[in-house]
Amino acid sequence: MATTGKLAVLGSINADHILNLAAFPRPGETLKGENYQVAFGGKGANQAVAAGRAGANIAFIACVGDDDTGERVRHQLQQDNIDIAPISAVAGEATGVALIFVNGEGENVIGIYAGANAALTPAYISSVQQVIGEADALLMQLESPLESVIAAAEIARAQNTQVILNPAPACPLPDALLAMIDVITPNETEAEALTGIRVDSDENAALAAQALHDKGIGRVLITLGSRGVWLSEQGVGQRIAGFKVKAVDTIAAGDTFNGALITALLEKQPMIQAVRFAHAAAAIAVTRAGAQPSVPWRHEIDAFLSSQG
Ligand code: RIB
Numbered sequence: 001m002a003t004t005g006k007l008a009v010l011g012s013i014n015a016d017h018i019l020n021l022a023a024f025p026r027p028g029e030t031l032k033g034e035n036y037q038v039a040f041g042g043k044g045a046n047q048a049v050a051a052g053r054a055g056a057n058i059a060f061i062a063c064v065g066d067d068d069t070g071e072r073v074r075h076q077l078q079q080d081n082i083d084i085a086p087i088s089a090v091a092g093e094a095t096g097v098a099l100i101f102v103n104g105e106g107e108n109v110i111g112i113y114a115g116a117n118a119a120l121t122p123a124y125i126s127s128v129q130q131v132i133g134e135a136d137a138l139l140m141q142l143e144s145p146l147e148s149v150i151a152a153a154e155i156a157r158a159q160n161t162q163v164i165l166n167p168a169p170a171c172p173l174p175d176a177l178l179a180m181i182d183v184i185t186p187n188e189t190e191a192e193a194l195t196g197i198r199v200d201s202d203e204n205a206a207l208a209a210q211a212l213h214d215k216g217i218g219r220v221l222i223t224l225g226s227r228g229v230w231l232s233e234q235g236v237g238q239r240i241a242g243f244k245v246k247a248v249d250t251i252a253a254g255d256t257f258n259g260a261l262i263t264a265l266l267e268k269q270p271m272i273q274a275v276r277f278a279h280a281a282a283a284i285a286v287t288r289a290g291a292q293p294s295v296p297w298r299h300e301i302d303a304f305l306s307s308q309g
Contacts, residue, residue, distance in 0.1 A: 004266050005266040007057060010061040010125075010149070012141070013040075013117065014095070016041035021034060021102070040072075040292045041100075041290070043142075044141055045073070046295065048062075050257075052081035054277075059135070061087070061128050063087065063117060064088075064089055073095060090116040096115040097112065120144045121147075132152060150176070165177075168187065169190075172194070183265075185221045185222075195212060213235055248288060253285050255291070258278070260281035
């Protein structure tokens with residue numbers, strides 16, 4: 001493996017309560033579930049785990065509650081090759097929670113309670129600025145307070161640390177933040193929320209990518225679910241197909257893609273190869289249930305890629 005640059009991930013940690021049902025309940029309806037599981041999740045933690053298991057040199061900036069879940073999550077993250085020193089256990093707070101329904105098609109709907117994730121304030125970011133400054137890249141999402149994401153991006157810019165934003169869940173963002181981002185990785189819904197352009201074809205993906213370039217972002221990767229990814233670098237775009245697998249659930253597929261992608265880029269893999277690596281990691285993740293339990297290790301990604309020829 002090539003020399004790996006340092007990565008800082010900033011984001012959320014949740015305990016995911018996952019219920020599988022044949023179909024999503026409608027308003028006012030109660031349905032019996034077929035399987036219930038509690039597993040570690042949170043977009044930030046999932047991306048950190050994906051990077052750690054893929055072989056990145058990674059530190060994770062986050063907050064948990066001072067509860068049993070927070071203690072167990074931190075222990076697990078350490079097992080996943082992650083420097084957990086910048087994770088704070090917040091007194092009197094509960095670790096974040098996600099309530100997830102998965103239907104028979106493997107689709108999901110998610111509601112989250114921030115809990116300790118709300119304590120990831122700009123003041124806390126300032127206390128860990130050295131971690132950001134020492135990193136070659138900073139990967140963030142939007143389950144943390146927006147003002148903290150902005151504060152972290154400002155520190156990263158000032159310290160020549162690359163900023164990668166996975167703008168999930170979808171929310172409108174100020175131009176000042178977009179102008180500080182080097183790589184952005186929205187899905188179709190998030191790209192539409194940011195640009196107003198419905199990403200329902202390659203042509204429209206190119207238009208949405210251009211709108212994001214116009215905000216000052218050099219590299220845009222719009223994830224298109226089973227259709228792959230629209231990659232646009234400085235306005236030159238192409239679609240890179242993913243791998244076909246039978247999906248059990250898609251929880252954390254995007255997170256796995258992001259963590260694996262940045263790991264490959266920090267190893268100086270060329271962009272198209274890095275996308276293929278990330279596609280492979282995500283393909284494995286969708287064949288397994290849950291968020292972090294589904295995230296593959298490096299040897300599994302390498303074996304999957306070899307099996308594809
Ligand atoms: O992206 C998947 C994640 O979203 C889940 O693990 C859940 O915690 C929510 O944050």
